Amino acid sequence: MKLKLWLWLIPLMFIVLGLSVWIGWSLLGTSNTAKSTEASGADPSVTQEDQDFSAEVVNTPVSESIIVFKNDELGFKNGHDFIGQLHKFYNETLGWGRIDTTSYSEQQEKAELIIRALENVEVMDAAVQMDFDRIKEYAEIVAKEDDREAMRNLHRYFHDLDIYFNGYDYKETFKVTIFQGEGRE
Structure with missing residues (x-):
């Protein structure tokens, strides 16, 4: 009985470990994207294509x-x-x-x-x-x-x-x- 239990537990542990690593990696990627978006001052809900670059004037508009x-x-x-x-x-x-x-x-x-x-x-x-x-x-x-x-x-x-x-x-x-x-x- 003890051997059958281990035959089920070992694959289950690998599955749980694999899922944990995958979830952690996904969260880390999301966290890094959010940090880089915050650092650039961009709104994370706006795609790169839709960004409006006219929020703050850096260069004074010419005449x-x-x-x-x-x-x-x-x-x-x-x-x-x-x-x-x-x-x-x-x-x-x-x-x-x-x-x-x-x-x-x-x-x-x-x-x-x-x-x-x-x-x-x-x-x-x-x-x-x-x-x-x-x-x-x-x-x-x-x-x-x-x-x-x-x-x-x-x-x-x-x-x-x-x-x-x-x-x-x-x-x-x-x-x-x-x-x-x-x-x-």
């Missing part, structure tokens, strides 16, 4: 007079709106691993809009003008061919400029812009 559209037909209120809308578009279509699956026709259409917009804008800052010239080069590439690297670069330019122009609390940049003295080119 709206730096970028002036010659006409309203493209639908942008000002340079801040232009940069913000394009950054949002690229976040939604390229961000978080979607660059390989994005619709080229949608990217091409947006690149053509960027080209039209940059042909109808007056820029009062030389560094912003250099960044816009580079953006136009990438947009022209995307308008002609399905070049994912050019798409990625467009996203990075609009990301960095959006942080500087609109003053988001999110201050990590790709350091691609000439504006704010970061460009590496």
